[in-house]
Amino acid sequence: MKRLLILGAGTAGTMMANKLHAVLEPKDWEITIVDEDETHYYQPGFLFIPFGIYQKRDVIKPKRNFLPSGVNVEFAGIDLIEPDAQKVSLNNGKKLSYDYLIVATGCGIHPEETEGMSGDAWHETIFDFYTVEGATALARFFKTWEGGNLVINPVEMPIKCPVAPLEFAFLADWWFTEQGKRDKVEIHYVTPLPGAFTKPIASDKLGDFLDRKNIHLTSEFATGSVDPDKKKLISWDGDEIDYDVLVTVPTNAGSAVIERSGMGDELNFVPTEKHTLKAKNYENVFVLGDATNLPSSKAGSVAHFQADILTENFLRAIDGLPLHEGFDGHANCFIESGFGKGLLIDFNYDVEPLPGKFPLPGAGPFSLLEESKINHYGKMMFRWVYWHLLLRGAELPIEPQMNLYGKVR
Amino acid sequence: MPVLELAGKNITFNDEGFMEDHKQWDEAVAREIAAKVGIPELNERHFTVLNYMRKAYEENGTGPSIRALTKQSGIPTKELYELFPKGPAKKAARIAGIPKPQGCI
Known part of the structure; x- marks a missing residue:
């Protein structure tokens, strides 16, 4: 009996469990998936919560519903991955060994990486919308907000879903218009990038959209700190931007277990082969979704395309065949x-x-x-x-x- | 692609102003590029960063991100922005004669 261990039951891990369970012989393979959270979040839906389009209940379901019954599920935190010993320790005391490992531990936000961000003002005048807590707190805030300076700021790249903060700006323009308050709200999009988006043609097009919607753009702003009392966003170069409410996309980083296990780069993303999805440093470890260090977008669609490629490559790997260089960053x-x-x-x-x-x-x-x-x-x-x-x-x-x-x- | 004569050498740059061949680089070339991008003088701390960036490029095939730079070179972010105002990763890469760091999508 061979053992496949999947770490993370988010979008990427869940897809892999389903795809591989469907093709691996049950008598030869034992599949186990680990996640500390029993709730699956439909993360693309978080964007709509601040504007009352979705509520919390629209974006959550139990993870168990989406995992096949032949797969072992462990709801526990991961203490340590030991890739050389092919073992993973969980915080419930269990130690799991594996023949193959798939890392799909995702990424999360880290407001504590920016000075002044995560104190008393967090979810009072400074909000994220990358967690269900942040998105619902912001929905509550917007309900009674009289207007003022709304500043939207991704702190540094890479972030999960790089278009989300732009979408937030567009939706805010629409929503405050609907509420009859648009004339009382200044919308200011502040980005570390040279323009509205990372790539030139889309950046021009989306920049035009910002203009037309009367959203002010400040580019190449490298956020260094926040002064929550004076309500200022301050760059490393010393430039200051005033806000009344700050909607931030804080620094994104991979899971802390990646750092503890010595498997990541400076942001805990796992070095991964660009076209095959094999971990660069380990023969029997694959990585997909937001956990990789690849220069592709961190998004569900990308995880979905990767899952197709990785299913093929996993079958090749266990057959001793060379891997298919099939992932094109789509x-x-x-x-x-x-x-x-x-x-x-x-x-x-x-x-x-x-x-x-x-x-x-x-x-x-x-x-x-x-x-x-x-x-x-x-x-x-x-x-x-x-x-x-x-x-x-x-x-x-x-x-x-x-x-x-x-x-x- | 523009070819400029810097410190007595003919050096080819790409359209974004990054050197095509990092092997043509030396400290005199660095000083001339720095002057062109608004840094009139390079001191020892500048060269600590530039040499670290060149080493990282030679090892990994890409220039480091600001986070990797501060974490591994030991120079605090604040100082990095004082040395290379307005985008140290990109500006220091230009002066270090290595390609533009791989951006994220």
Whole structure:
């Protein structure tokens, strides 16, 4: 009997458990998945909570519902991974050994990395929307807020879902307009990047959107600290930006167990082979989702494309075959732009988001980098697809590798 | 691609202003690039950073992020921004003669 151990039962780990359980012989393989949290969060839904579109109950379900019955589930924290001894210690005293390990421990926010951020003002005048607690606290705050300076600031890259803070700005513009308060709210988008987004064409397009929506942009701002009493965001260069409410995307880092186990880089992301998803330093360890150090987006769509490639590579690895260099960095993201519309971007390591059309059997075509109502419906429909198809490892009509069809240079 | 004569050498830069071949670099070249990007003088601390960046590039094939830089070179973030104002990772990479650090998507 061989043992496969999956660490993390979020989007990536859950998909891998389902996909591999479906193809590995039960008499030859014992599959175990570990996570400390029994609740699965639909993280793309957090964005909608501050604006009352979703509530907490719309974005949570028990993890157990999405894991196949033939897989052992351990709800416990992970104390230590010992890749050389092929052992993992849990905080419930259990020690698990493995033949193959899949690391899908994700990433999280660290407001304590920025001086002044995580004190008394946290969730009072400084909010995140990357946790269900932050998003619901912000919903409560916005209900009675009279207006003022709303500053949105991703502190440093990389962050999970790099378009989310922009979507937040677009939705805030829409929501305060609906509330009849838009004239009392200044929206200011402050980013460490040279423009609205990381890649030139999308950055120009999204920058135009900010202009049109009267959202002020400050670029190349490297946040060094926050003064919560004077309500100032202060850069390492000493520039200051005043806020009344700060919506931050704090420093994102991989799990602390990666650091404890000596397996990560300076932000606890695991060095991973760019195209095969094998851990760089270990032969029988694979990594996917937000836990990798890859220069692809940290997003559910990316984890989904990686899960297809990793399923194939896992089967090759146990068969002693060379791995397929199949992962091209593909990401596919709906961008909510407010007023019932959205955009879509589709890109990979080498091809930046381009305009054009994105064909999708049954639902598309969606317009790329262009606002449309159908893109918004695509985004809202996606929650159903996520719970019912994606997590369970079902085939979706979208290929893991990016396709240039429909895109215009 | 622009070719500039710096410190008596013909050096090729890419369109974003990063040196094409890091082996053409020396301290005199660094001083001339620094002057062009608004740092009139390079001191010992500047060179600690530049040499660390070149070493990291030679080992890993990419320049380090600011976090890796502060964690491994021991220079605090605040000082790094004083030495190389407005984006030390990018600016120091230019002066160190190595390619632009791989950005994140």
